[in-house]
Amino acid sequence: xxxxxxxxxxxxxxxxxxxxxxxxxxxxxxxxxxxxxxxxxxxxxxxxxxxxxxxxxxxxxxxxxxxxxxxxxxxxxxxxxxxxxxxxxxxxxxxxxxxxxxxxxxxxxxxxxxxxxxxxxxxxxxxxxxxxxxxxxxxxxxxxxxxxxxxxxxxxxxxxxxxxxxxxxxxxxxxxxxxxxxxxxx
Numbered sequence: 001x002x003x004x005x006x007x008x009x010x011x012x013x014x015x016x017x018x019x020x021x022x023x024x025x026x027x028x029x030x031x032x033x034x035x036x037x038x039x040x041x042x043x044x045x046x047x048x049x050x051x052x053x054x055x056x057x058x059x060x061x062x063x064x065x066x067x068x069x070x071x072x073x074x075x076x077x078x079x080x081x082x083x084x085x086x087x088x089x090x091x092x093x094x095x096x097x098x099x100x101x102x103x104x105x106x107x108x109x110x111x112x113x114x115x116x117x118x119x120x121x122x123x124x125x126x127x128x129x130x131x132x133x134x135x136x137x138x139x140x141x142x143x144x145x146x147x148x149x150x151x152x153x154x155x156x157x158x159x160x161x162x163x164x165x166x167x168x169x170x171x172x173x174x175x176x177x178x179x180x181x182x183x184x185x186x
Contacts, residue, residue, distance in 0.1 A: 003066040006066060007063065011059050018051045022051060025070050033077075035147035054073060071145075071146070128179075138157070
């Protein structure tokens with residue numbers, strides 16, 4: 001079933017929406033959760049919670065791209081679960097590695113002013129990503145949004161892991177330079 005059909009099922013409050021969503025995007029959402037959590041039970045719970053959140057959000061939300069809509073929900077639920085977890089495990093997925101790689105760019109704080117600064121920062125990063133060639137942007141997003149391993153990214157783009165690492169390194173440098181030009185101190 002295509003995405004419009006699935007969204008129609010959600011709008012009609014038809015329970016088949018969950019079944020169709022799970023069949024079409026279950027593995028995809030599970031891979032996002034697994035890259036962040038690395039605990040299969042937590043991953044499965046996050047994916048099930050994704051279906052619930054989608055059910056509660058559609059309607060009124062009418063996503064243009066259901067796949068990205070679900071990816072964002074899964075990612076946010078997985079990140080929240082990871083924050084809540086007080087357990088520190090070895091080999092805890094790609095999340096700590098990816099954060100370490102771009103950690104120098106991420107602003108912190110909790111005030112309204114800081115929240116506004118973070119929004120402007122995110123818009124600057126989005127503008128930067130729109131300027132990148134498609135492959136470079138795809139590699140960057142798969143690493144830092146989906147938290148994919150560099151090996152998985154290399155496989156997806158039919159290249160070597162070394163090439164992916166080189167592209168990520170160059171893209172981070174370009175991002176740093178771009179943010180400095182935009183007035184951000186990094």
